[in-house]
Amino acid sequence: MEILNAFQYALSPYPMLWILIGVASGIFVGAIPGLGGGMLMALTVPLTFSMDSTHAILLLMGMHVGSVSGGLISATLLKMPGTPSAMMTTLDGYPMAQKGQPGKALSLGIGASLFGGIVSGIFLLALAPPLSSFAHKFGPWEYFTMVLMALVLIASITQGSMLKGLMAATLGLLAAMPGLNESDGQLRLTYGFEAMDDGFNLLPVLLGIFVMSQIIKDALQINKKGVSVVMKKGERIFPKFQEWKKHTVNILRSSCIGTWVGILPGIGASISSMVSYGIAKTFSKTPEKFGTGHEEGIVAAESANNANAGGALIPLITIGIPGAPVDAILLGAMIMHQIQPGPLLFETNGPLVWSLMTGYLVANLVMFLIMVFSARFLAKVVTINRAYLIPIVFAFCLIGAYGPSNRMFDVWVVLGFGVLGYFLDRAKFPLGPFVIGYVLAGIMESELRSGLQMSEGSFAPMITRPIAGSFTVIAIAFLAYSIYQEWRSRTRVSSEDLSID
Amino acid sequence: MPTRSQKPTLDLSISGVLIALSVFVLWGVKEIPPPFFDPIGSAAFPKYTAYIIIALALGIALRASFALRNTVAPSKESFREEPLLAVSVVALSALYTLSMQLELLSFRWATIVFIFLLSTALSKFEKRVMIISAVIGFVFGFGGQYLFTEVFYIDLPQ
Known part of the structure; x- marks a missing residue:
């Protein structure tokens, strides 16, 4: 019954309007290389303060769905993924467009995105309520070990060096430490600066890491331009039923992979599309054709990256842990609207959470229609000059950081974290674990301290309690496996060097 | 999973900065009073986080120093990078913020000047961009001021 009411609500004029605005702006921004969904969402959060909280969350969620899909357009027509999650689409989308079939490449991608979104939406509706009930059993030790496991998982699975992933997550934890500690009301690491009493607020940190670092990078790479493929007039973009039918197994498999990777805390859509692309290649009868x-x-890349968005909402709703770095913004927005994601969300904000889940499905349908009918127009937008965009984006950052608290200190935080984020990114430190570490630091510390109070200072419940023990074992196993992988990879590189010598 | 450091000098520099930052945190932790109602208190978390950062930074530095000895030539980008423009973005953004913090300019005028100057710099003084950015600056300066204060009820620096 709740689900039907939620669908009825999501399809009513106002929520529908916000979903439409969110998806359309997400697609638009996602299509422009150098801008992204995270950037758009972080800039929009301050504008939602005066809005109804359900509308605000639907708007942001629509932006997320739209931006993941919008990246397909520039990946196909420009060989530049509009969002990192569209990177794998570039490998086959652009060559197909070069062969004179840009419309077909877009239609395949749009159709796969829709199916990916729908499959993960069904998983979301089916899994979130029981998982939320299960999470009711969690006490402080379960929460602490779960966050620990999430951080190890993010740092290990993230692209590049595991050491750098762990470092990024730990730096995120550290960035959340200064200011008033909520556990005991103690001020720490303020160094006598009054402005530091509040610490580094969530929104300025997100704006710095997601937006400022990106515009510095965009300025550095301003000469980077894609090789544009022009679409012929009247070229078909609407996907054919026969094409969908031919790829049913691939779509279903990739959507399930995307959803599953999304459920794993903190892992973004880029990894989903990489994994499903690799698996599709393995199972293909013509693996040699991949990349041409x-x-x-x-189909594999696009269905997986859209499915990831739905999968990532599951841990966010049920346990309050973002499933992907971009979901950290959704989490932040919920907290700013006095909504605390977690096991109690279904009880405290039932209508909102059902609207969010059904709204996600509606957003995917809206995305499909907008993409099909506007792809031709968006093909022209992807080449917009970044010299116009960069100053406007920073002006938005200033408004977003200054507006909520009227403190210029927060604008300096944006600049500081932007520069930090830029250097970390340049040295290949992943920024996803940083954001997740920052967002989860508060829960991690408060739950550990509560747990230690209950156990009179003993860490034994980390092992002795069944659920907490399982999380601890998984965290250790992941860490050990990652260290082994890294060591094996190093020895392989060394032996290759020796053979070359 | 590529494990060889691609930019060992940058890795070494960042490791150095992070170790210095951790030492600074450890110095700040000394000011926090001991716990009075729970076993670990407010100092433990930042202290152990700083220790972990030092350990990880040493690991990264060690690997980078090995990579320095047999450096691989970095793959060439297909475009020319513009470090001066990246510095301009940060410098002009800082000046834009400072001009409002010191109450030298209101949001409206600071935004007009900022958008014009930064677009001009990014386009390397391309005349067409300069004209369009002046128009965008005026529209965003005046329109933005109205939109954000009157519609979204967000206070902006006056």
Whole structure:
């Protein structure tokens, strides 16, 4: 019954309008290389303060869905993924467009995105309520070990060096430490600066890491331009039923992979599309065609990255842990609107959470229609001059950081974290674990301190309590496996060097 | 999973900065009073986080120093990078913020000047961009002031 009411609500004029605005702006921004969904969402959060909280969350969620899909357009027509999650689409989308079939490449991607979104939406509706009930059993030790496991998982699975992933997550934890500690009301690491009493607020940190660091990078790479493929007039973009039918297994498999990777805390859509692309290639009868404009490659990458968005909402709703770095913004927005994600969300904000889940499905349908009918127009937008965009984006950052608290200190925080984020990114430190570490630091510390109070200072419940023990074992196993992988990879590189010598 | 450091000098520099930052945190932790109602208190978390950062930074530095000895030539980008423009973005953004913090300019005028100057710099003084950015600056300066204060009820620096 709740689900039907939620669908009725999501399809009513106002929520529908916000979903439409969110998806359309997400697609628009996602299509422009150098801008992204995270950037758009972080800039929009301050504008939602005066809005109804359900409308605000639907708007932001629509932006997320739209931006993941919008990246497909520039990846296909410009060989530049509009969002990192569209990187794998570039491998086959652009070659197919070069062969004179840009419309077909887009239609395959749009159709796969819709199916990916719908499959993960069904998983979301089916899994979130029981998982939320299960999470009711969690006490402080379960929460602490779960956050610990999430951080190890993010740092290990993230692209590049595991050491750098762990460092980024730990730096995120450290960035959340200064200011008033909520556990005991103690001020710490303020160094006598009154402005530091509040610490580094969530929104300025997100704006710095997601937006400022990106515009510094955009300025550095201003000469980077894609090689544009022009679409012929009247070229078909609407996907054909026969094409969908041919790729049913691939779409279902990739959507399930995308959803599953999304459920794992903190892992973004880029990894989903990489994993499903790799698996699609393994199972393909024509693996040699991958990377040359192969239909299966586009379908696998696009269905997985859209499915990831739905999967990532599951841990966010049920346990309050963002499933992907971008979901940290959604988490932040919920907290700013006095909504605390977690096991109690279904009880405290039932209508909101059902609207969010059904709204996600509606957003995917809206995305499909907008993409099909506007892809031709968006193909022209992707080449917009970044010299116009960069100053406007920073002006938005200033408004977003200054507006909520009327403190210029927060604008300096944006600049500081922007520069930090830029250097970390340049040295290949992943920024996802940083954001997740920052967002989860508060829960991690308060739950550990509560747990230690209950156990009179003993850490034994980390092992002795069944759920907490399982999380601890998984965290240790992941860490050990990652260290082994890194060591094996190093020895392989060394032996290759020796053989070259 | 590529494990060889691609930019060992940058890795070494960042490790150095992070170790210095951790030492600074450890110095700040000394000011926090001991716990009075729970076993670990407010100092433990930042203290152990700083220790972990030092350990990880040493690991990264060690790996970078090995990579320095047999450096691989970095893959060439297909475009020319513009470090001066990246510095301009940070410098002009800082000046834009400072001009409002010191109450030298209101949001409206600071935004007009900022958008014009930064677009001009990013386009390397391309005349067409300069004209369009002046128009965008005026529209965003005046329109933005109205939109954010009157519609979204967000206070902006006056």
